[in-house]
């Protein structure tokens with residue numbers, strides 16, 4: 632993304648009705664947003680910044696002709712953003728997943744791993760409205776793979792999960808210590 636405008640009009644207020652800043656300010660915020668969108672691992676930051684970027688670009692489009700904004704034009708930036716949106720969101724999901732996996736692996740107790748895994752979906756669910764079906768499908772698959780990943784790790788150190796109640800128990804126990812059901 633390129634925001635190298637030649638702007639001699641940098642001290643104008645963009646919107647007649649709402650003060651949202653000067654063109655220069657808008658460009659600065661846009662740059663910050665674009666940078667965060669490509670690096671953050673937090674859903675709230677990603678989606679609030681993404682939406683802020685779109686609304687600022689929309690404001691810039693309204694004055695694009697008046698102030699002869701160019702190189703590239705805000706309307707071109709928006710087209711580009713829209714075209715790349717699925718990839719931008721997909722890249723974010725990958726970063727978010729990698730970060731969660733690292734965290735879950737670093738935690739010692741099963742309870743903590745479980746909580747962190749639940750948080751993976753809980754923290755992003757509010758933003759489903761901004762995602763398409765395939766992104767949501769992917770998130771749910773990743774959620775399951777995080778669980779599979781730590782169940783596998785636990786199995787290696789002699790733990791298993793009760794198929795009736797889902798609690799963590801010793802691999803070689805005949806009865807579940809939580810629900811009492813006989814295993815197998």
Ligand SMILES: [Zn+2]
Nearest residue numbers: 793796807810
């Ligand atoms: Zn059980």
